[in-house]
Amino acid sequence: FPLFPALGEMESHMFECVNQAAVHEELEDETRRLCDVRPFLPVLKLITRNCGRAERLLDSKIGVLIGKGLHELDAINDQEVKDFRGKTLRQSEEKMQKVQMMSCTEWLQASFSQQLEPGPGPDQINGVSDRSTDLKVTIHFDQSQVPLSCTPPELMDMAVRKWLTTHGPEKEASRGQYFLRVSHSLEFLCGDDPLSHYKSQCVLYCKKGNLHKPSSSASARRAVPRAELLCKPAVSSESSGRSEHTWRDSTLEFEISVCDLPRMTRLCIAIYAVMDKVKKQKSTKNTHINKYQTIRKSGKVLYPIAWVNTMVFDYKGQLKTGDIILHCWSSFPDELEEMLNPIGTVQTNPYTENATALHISFPEYLPHAIVFPPFDKVTSIEPRRFDSKKFHIELKEIMERDPLSQLCENEKDLIWTLRYDCRENFPQSLPKLLLSVKWSKHEDMAQLQVLLQIWPKLSPRDALELLDFNYPDQYVREYAVGCLRDMSDEELSQYLLQLVQVLRYEPYYDCALTHFLLERAQRNRKIGHFLFWHLRSELHMPAVSVQFSLILEAYCRGSIPHIEVLKKQVEALSKLKSVNELIKFGTMKNARSKAKEAMLTKEAMMTCLRQSGYYETLSDIHSPLNPNILLAEVKCRYMDSKMKPLWIVYNNKLLDGDTLGIIFKYGDDLRQDMLTLQILRLMDLLWKEANLDLRIVPYGCLATGDRAGLIEVVSSADTIANIQLTSSNVAAAAAFNKDALLNWLKERNSGDALDHAIEEFTLSCAGYCVATYVLGIGDRHSDNIMVRSTGQLFHIDFGHILGNFKSKFGIKRERVPFILTHDFIHVIQQGKTGYTEKFASFRQYCEEAYLILRRNGNLFITLFALMLTAGLPELTSVKDIQYLKDSLALGKTDDEALKQFRQKFDEALRESWTTKVNWMAHNVAKDNRS
Known part of the structure; x- marks a missing residue:
């Protein structure tokens, strides 16, 4: 081809075709397959690109990252989509211009750390003084020449009716309203x-x-x-x-x-x-x-x-x-x-x-558009005051109820009447005040908007509740986001999973929550990393596909240096998926011969991984589970379970070759495990804040796509089933050997190290007893409970939560509120039958941990409520969250709640023999020694 050099760089050109709609279509994204393009005729035309090379490459990379070409977003005939993309594009360009002017130190600080400016005090929020409890509302319709002013707000309805009567059709004017x-x-x-x-x-x-x-x-x-x-x-x-x-x-x-x-x-x-x-x-x-x-x-x-x-x-x-x-x-x-x-x-x-x-x-009510009126002026009017002293006790009792408690109409009326007393004495009661507003009365809506401007800021944890489906009002959500701005990066990371899910409750793409998440993600790369994966893992869901794609595009355009890092991770996960599918195909093809299957499948897997394209893609990547870890020198095998998950061993380049294990699963939805582990991490944080460290092991778990994700391997750990089976020649008897666990710890620890391991076991066992009871975690067989050689006990595999225990033939297989077997007690008591002092300490740990969680019961209910529309199999309605209210005994006093927990504790200990029977059946059905 002698004229080929005259074409210049290959990136300067692209193909064009005539598509099925008989329209010329430019194929800007070369990652698309021909079967997706479906040209009308098998003819492609080479044309010169109109845009610059850098812009084209950026669009192509973003398309790969979000899993769809940007031409698909371009093709959406929706003005809201176009306006949102245009706005975020302008903001991203402005941000990148500022980044280019930064020094190296400034860029590092902007990308990896964050220091918040002191926010306005509670007496000066949104420029409105705390003493400004007066009310004036100006309301007008856009494109009209008749603004409506009304003072006090009781006259607003009269003004609106008069305006509608003057400008509306005769048949409507006779009623004074539309x-x-x-x-x-x-x-x-x-x-x-x-x-x-x-x-x-x-x-x-x-x-x-x-x-x-x-x-x-x-x-x-x-x-x-x-x-x-x-x-x-x-x-x-x-x-x-x-x-x-x-x-x-x-x-x-x-x-x-x-x-x-x-x-x-x-x-x-x-x-x-x-x-x-x-x-x-x-x-x-x-x-x-x-x-x-x-x-x-x-x-x-x-x-x-x-x-x-x-x-x-x-x-x-x-x-x-x-x-x-x-x-x-x-x-x-x-x-x-x-x-x-x-x-x-x-x-x-x-x-x-x-x-x-x-x-x-x-219908069209007026010859011009009717726009929801903004509330843009607040001036002096003294609100009506009531003698609230006689109602104070009743109001206090209402405000201290849990979020799932219902309010009767009289209670709502009382809260609304005493709304200024609520602001002064119960500011954290804002959610209950919002439930008391008459949303079908524009006077109440106007007064609420004014009240929000002078309401003290809530703590970020309390403000989370205002983002759930009960509070869709624009001003309420903007107020909540304003409170979230006080979150540290670490705290924001803790609740990022819920904040992404509540984007589903936002009816419009351009909202305060979206801009808050983008702003914080572009200021801190670790937050941006997890925001990216939380969004991308749900792009296959039709209800959020467009919304999440738009946010991902906006993030990528404002974080161009992060694109290559994320692109390498996306490509690596795609390769792992291909390897997993190859293994599944091989095991199905050779299902009749297990030995032959293992040999041929392993050989095919190793041949695939030795290919240069695979090895290079899977090496030197930042771990999706923890972006601070750089993974290199991959080694891989597959596990003998239904989904054939990949067990991958990496060296961490940043820690002098320390090995790390990661499990890649394709075929299971890991989002429920991710939620449960997040809550366990929060429980650990709350306990530590109360000076109680229960040695929880909240290992990493991340959903990365449709039924795909990664799980962190906890080093130096084994399952209870394996520990028991290695100490017995008979599988049926292994579950009843109470010395097996203690002997296993003795083999790995001696002297003071053994005492430390037993203390670690005692603390962690207490933590997981309380956590699994509160969360209603089921399917607790001996392969779902593990112990580290250092003594820490921990649970894995959270496919059943909130009391959804497994049953067979209509009979519940798990009859205990949580797992507390006699071999656990045997370890806690250091193998001494009469060593009751250690057991008493263990019981005290449990009770203290339970009371700490009770004090934060509202937070747990809020976090689960924010996940209601995520589509998790065992969290589909508010009734599922009822389990938390019952397990935490919300609505009861601490003494009543502690009495309930002690009864559950005694029940778990008394009925532990049923757990042993279940474990025996599990060991016999699945020979873990093979």
Whole structure:
């Protein structure tokens, strides 16, 4: 090719094709496969790139990192996406310009450390004095010439009604208000007609509060919070799906004025089938309806078909108007309220080809856009004061309840009436105040906004609760993020998992929480590292795919020096996945001959790893589990379990060749293990803050993709099963050898070292007894409990939490609240039967640890509540969190709680023989010695 040199650099060109839509498409991302491009004709044209080489390379690298080419984001026809990308791009460019002007020392400080400026004091927040308890609200509609001023706030409704009467249609003017109306039609896909009758139900939700009424019954105390209806639900007429597959011109009117709609109002829609007789359910065999729980109501059986949510105001605060197509979701969470899913995403189903399409139309009330009014002026008005002394005791009792406790309407009214007393005496009670706001009254919303400006800052731990699904208000979430700014980097890392998950509750891409996380991640590379992996590991989930991709792109553009480090990790994990798939294929192919399988599979694995592309990619990478560790000289084998996980041994270049073990798993969702280990790490922190070190071993665990992740190998440790089996020739008898564990420690420790190992065992056993009881960790067989040679006991594999214990033939296999066997006691007592002093110390450790966790019970409930929409198998509704409330005995006094724990402790010790029986069965079923 004599003219080839005239082309210049290869990066200056790219291919173009005609795609299936008969449109010229530039193939900027060379990582795409031809089968994904699907050109209309097998012809590619070479063209010159319009953009510079550096820009093209950056876009390509970011596309590799986020797992999709940026052309996919470019193709999204959504102005909100375009505005967010444009804004973050400008911010990233400004940041990188500043970085280029930094000295080396300044860059290191900006990238790897953070010193916070002293924040404003509690008496001077947002520029508003603590004494400024006066109220004035100015409200106006954008593009209108008639601003509304009202002082005091009781007159606001009168002004709004007058304005609407003056400018609205005659039929609405006669009522003095606009009621929200929505027209809708429904189209089922061809062949997607599971039952003959359908209804749709639309409900306006402002996801706040607790609608359950107080009751003296025991069951009512277990009631859980749910989203609050702003007005009465609207239900459409029934339609025969078999004949038409559509509704046409069906209009629903909600009994709430447009001026009373909160900013974060969402319209929740459920489509369901109605059957008069239960026996008709048999005709739905083999349809997708069977997997959903039916709801019986008014003598009929209702079957959920689909659901979808949408915001009433768009991301600019403008009331939506015109036609909108919503593609519905067909997977339902457990325990639906009226088959609606208000906690669910406001994004529509991106898989439009297989989704039911719902066409809705918002009417135009005025000739110009209606924008949610900003509250931009606060001046002097003295609020009404009440004699709160006689209510102080009652108010104090309400404020000290746990977050899952419900509030009756009288209690809500009392809290709202005494809101300034709450601010002065119970500032940490802000969540309960927010649950008491009448969100369907714009006067209350206005007064809340003013109150938030003068509310003292909460501690970051207390502010976390304000980010869950109960508090979607924009100003509340901005206040919460303001409190989080006082977090140290270490504390932020502790709660980063939850902060990423609550992004799901943000209805708009451009929000305070997103910018806070990006800002802190770009200031500290370790935070950025884990933010990247927490986001990337869930990109396969349709509900968050676009949102998380946008945040990842923004992070990468603002942290260009970090891109190459992350890119190497992504490539290494891709290679490990390929090796794992090769092993699984080999074991399936040679399943009949176990010896032949092991030999051939090992040989194929080693041949694969010796390839230069694999060895170089897997060497000299920063560990995704800990970016401070540089991994080199990889050695690999695979484990003999169902998913054939890879056991990888690395040398740490930064620690003079110290070896580190990492397990790569593909096929299991590690996010529940990651959550449990995070909570164990938090428990360890809380105990240490109270001067109690229980020697917890919260090893590293990180989900890196769809059913893929890494687990840290704890060195010099073995399972209880292996320890017992090596001391006995009979597997059935091994579990009953109480000397096996103590002898194992004696072999590895002598003299003072043995005493230290026994003390380590005693402390760690106490910590894990309390932790596994509080978290309801199940499936505690002898291969899920390990001991280090230094004496530390620790638990692994957290596939069952919150009391979801395994059962067989309807009988629970685990009958004890936590694992405390006599061989554990034998070690604690140093092998001496009458050595009760050591056992008494162990019991005291347990009780002290339990009381410390109780004092932080609200924090644990908050952290689990923030994970509700993560899709974890055993954390799907608030009722799952009820287990924590019961195990921590929240709502009881310390004496009552301690009495309950002592009963559980005695039960665990008394019934430990059942644990031994289970361990014996486990040892016989799986010969761990092979």
